[in-house]
Amino acid sequence: MSEHDPGEQRRRQQQTEFAESVTGTIQPSPDRRAEYVELDTMGSPRSSDGSANKRQLSVEQTLDDSATAVEDTASNQHIKIEYDAGGFSLKKLLRFVGPGLLVSQALLDPGNIESDISQADTSGYKLLWLLLLAHILCIFVQSLAARLGVVTGRHLAQHIRQQYPRPLAIVFWLLTELAIIGADIQEVIGTATALHILTGIPIWAGVVITAVDSFLFLYVQRLGVRVTELVFGLMVTTLAVCFWVEMVLIKPDAREVIKGMVIPRIPQGSAVQAVGIVGCVLMPHNLFLHSALVGSRKLDRREETREGAIREAMRYFRIETAVSLVYAYLINMAVVVVFCKAFELMRAEGVAYVASLAEGANVLSHVLGNGSKY
Numbered sequence: 001m002s003e004h005d006p007g008e009q010r011r012r013q014q015q016t017e018f019a020e021s022v023t024g025t026i027q028p029s030p031d032r033r034a035e036y037v038e039l040d041t042m043g044s045p046r047s048s049d050g051s052a053n054k055r056q057l058s059v060e061q062t063l064d065d066s067a068t069a070v071e072d073t074a075s076n077q078h079i080k081i082e083y084d085a086g087g088f089s090l091k092k093l094l095r096f097v098g099p100g101l102l103v104s105q106a107l108l109d110p111g112n113i114e115s116d117i118s119q120a121d122t123s124g125y126k127l128l129w130l131l132l133l134a135h136i137l138c139i140f141v142q143s144l145a146a147r148l149g150v151v152t153g154r155h156l157a158q159h160i161r162q163q164y165p166r167p168l169a170i171v172f173w174l175l176t177e178l179a180i181i182g183a184d185i186q187e188v189i190g191t192a193t194a195l196h197i198l199t200g201i202p203i204w205a206g207v208v209i210t211a212v213d214s215f216l217f218l219y220v221q222r223l224g225v226r227v228t229e230l231v232f233g234l235m236v237t238t239l240a241v242c243f244w245v246e247m248v249l250i251k252p253d254a255r256e257v258i259k260g261m262v263i264p265r266i267p268q269g270s271a272v273q274a275v276g277i278v279g280c281v282l283m284p285h286n287l288f289l290h291s292a293l294v295g296s297r298k299l300d301r302r303e304e305t306r307e308g309a310i311r312e313a314m315r316y317f318r319i320e321t322a323v324s325l326v327y328a329y330l331i332n333m334a335v336v337v338v339f340c341k342a343f344e345l346m347r348a349e350g351v352a353y354v355a356s357l358a359e360g361a362n363v364l365s366h367v368l369g370n371g372s373k374y
Helices: 006-022 030-041 051-076 090-096 099-108 110-123 128-152 156-163 166-199 203-222 225-250 254-262 271-281 284-296 306-349 357-368
Strands: none
Touching: 090 306, 099 110, 099 128, 099 225, 099 284, 099 306, 110 166, 110 271, 110 306, 110 357, 128 156, 128 254, 128 271, 128 284, 128 306, 156 166, 156 284, 166 203, 166 284, 166 357, 203 225, 225 306, 225 357, 284 306, 306 357
């Protein structure tokens, strides 16, 4: 048969599409499914034992399995939300819990812990009010990012690509990538420092391990959105329990803590630290993250329910965002309070210390015992 024969070209095209559909590359339509079955039996003489029929059933089963696998993978990455015109429901709120919790993780990274330790050393409890104000502003800003994703169905990066010319959008993308790389450097160094403190391995080895475990978290993401949210939620909760227990054990001055939270003041020489507090809480990359994370909740966007579903989602996302970021504030506050009291005790004893993330474990070990650094 000629290579340019129309029938042969169509047959080869069908074979290619059939192979792609089996591997999950494309999703075949019902009409194509029938053609693929016909293709598989084309030219094969029907034997007395019905082998052609068996082969046809095998092809159909393969297509069904492929389609099911694609649907299952997609369903793992999204949570379907049915619209309910009724009032507030705690059970339904739990279906929206997750995006804000993942965003709060960014407020508890090594850079934030370093800022908290520095704040405790330079200004004591006196900037707790600014830490609180920054988190309140963060709730407002992140709620706007969530609103953008819910109302439009697109995240911030997609809007930038749509609204700006391609060359300018590429410039914005490069600037954003540089900002993310800058933010990730502190994450990698911070994790390597933690591994060095806990296990004694060199910093360079900790950097390699941190780079490798990034792929582990990418794999966790493939297990589904709920699994990802659960893993990060457990990590945030572990951090919260550790510092809250240490705060109780170290017995800070409650009066000074409350004064620091409600009386606005910036001690002399703490202006740079104050700017750092705001910068560690209000982070641009969280706007991209939050506007994308809310897309994991699939709303009922039919014409008759679209407006109600969006309003309902925004109400629940505002609550979830506020609770998650208040949670993050309480953890950051505990870090400041613990180290502030620890530094006070060490100064009273005349013991020298270094206010840094790398030496933070030694400070806690001196005040609370060796087990505290873990």
